[in-house]
Amino acid sequence: MRLADIVIPETPAARAALEVATEYCSPALLNHSVRAYLWAAAYGAMNGIAFDAELLYVSAMLHDIGLVQEFDSHTVPFEEAGGHVAWVFGAGAGWPVARRRRAAEVIVRHMWDEVDVEADPEGHLLELSTGLDISGRRPEAFPAELRAEVLGRHPRLGIGEEFTACIKDQAARKPDSLAAGFVRNGVAGRIAANPLDR
Template sequence: MRFADIVIPDTSAARGALEVATAYCSPALLNHSVRAYLWAAAYGAMNDISFDAELLYVSSMLHDIGLVREFDSHTVPFEEAGGHVAWVFGAGAGWPVERRVRASEVIVRHMWDKVDVAQDPEGHLLELSTGLDVSGRGADDFPAGLRAEVLERYPRLGLGEEFIACFRDQAERKPDSLAGVFVRAGVAERIRANPLDH
């Protein structure tokens, strides 16, 4: 598997989601969102997991939008806020309600410990890819050449420390959220030990 083998959807919804992420995310968070899709799509292809590329791409671009100031919610965890943004985005893109709900589900589930691939292949792939990109979980499942090429094209730009700060902020304001659970479980140490940063 090489970078050139990864299928990137070229639809109006995919282009729009990238435009939204580019407008609102920091450079590090934007590159993380792109890498989340690339790792997910590559893993799906390498493991014969059928997935909806457009749905996965849009969900990847918007999965952390709830961390940015303009979309941060004081009432719900950031992944739920991001799911709501995806639902609204899908409405603007002309998606049927069922597809909007699916994008929201994929984004909410990326914070789960595990997502059943048979029930939700896109959620499974995004949960896996974000775990890889944030803390390095499963890095050895990807060829070294692919890892190097993705990181060269979309560098990390200090993502680790930015993410730690975001999660600590979420945990302080929303202690019952999964971000709060992760902070109390020592996520900062796992992020700082990410092999993608070393």
């Protein structure tokens, strides 16, 4: 598996999702979102997991949009805020309600410890890919050459430090959120030790 083998959906919704992420995310968070899709799509292809590329791509581009100032909610966890943004985005893209709901589910579930691949392949892939990119889970599941290509094309730009600050802020303001649980369980240490940063 090489970077050139990963299919990027060329649909109006996919292009618009990248445009939204580019406008609102920091450079580090944007590259993280792009890598989240690339890791997810590569893993799916390598492991025979059928997935909806457009749905996965849009969800990856918007999965952390709830962390940015313009969409940060004071009432719900950032992944739920991101899910709401995705629902609205899907409405603007002309997606049926069921597809909008799916995008929101995929984004919310990326924070789960595990997502059943049979019930939600896109959620499973995004949970797995973000776990790799943020806290360094299972890098051995990806060929070293692919890891080098992806990181060379879309560098990390200090995402570890930036994301740690974001997640700590979310935890402080939303103590019942999954983010707060992650902080209590030592996510900052796992982020700092991510082998992708070496």
